[in-house]
Amino acid sequence: MSEALSKLFEAPEIQERLALAALKSNWRGAMGDFLGDISRPAGNKGDVLFIGAEDNMAMQELCLRTPEILERANAAMGYAHFRRVKVQLLLGSPPVSRPARARSALLAPPVPPPPPFLGRLRGRMDCESPVASCYEAYLALYGLA
Secondary structure, three states: OHHHHHHHHHOHHHHHHHHHHHHHHOHHHHHOHHHHHHEEEEEEEOOEEEEEEOOHHHHHHHHHOHHHHHHHHHHHHOOOOOOEEEEEEOOOOOOOOOOHHHHHHHHOOOOOOOOOOOOOOOOOOOOOOHHHHHHHHHHHHOOOO
8 A cells, every 4th residue: 555655646747736735835935925925826727827916016016026926936846837927816805725615605795675666667668778688687686577
């Protein structure tokens, strides 16, 4: 069993996954205090590293420092794995590491109570107009369609 596990962990794709997991878990250590504070690892696709920025200012700073980010990420990996960095604006999105069900629950905005006059305009608009279509969708939100 020990020999089989040793061979498994020596496989290049497993080594790559372990290095990626180490980079993600030690992101702040790999990037340094400043870059680690304003960014979050969002994943990778091939040789592209995706990182998230909380706001526009952080995104601008990260875009300007992509050569440094590449250098630090590749140093943490132990070899030149990444060739590009893509910065994404998170806009308050929950961390990628959060389970999908919890993410979708957080992103669903609460539905406000319906206004008392809701539905009075039904039938008063041209049914072919985009405004009437939007109004019907609004009514459907409250189960009035």
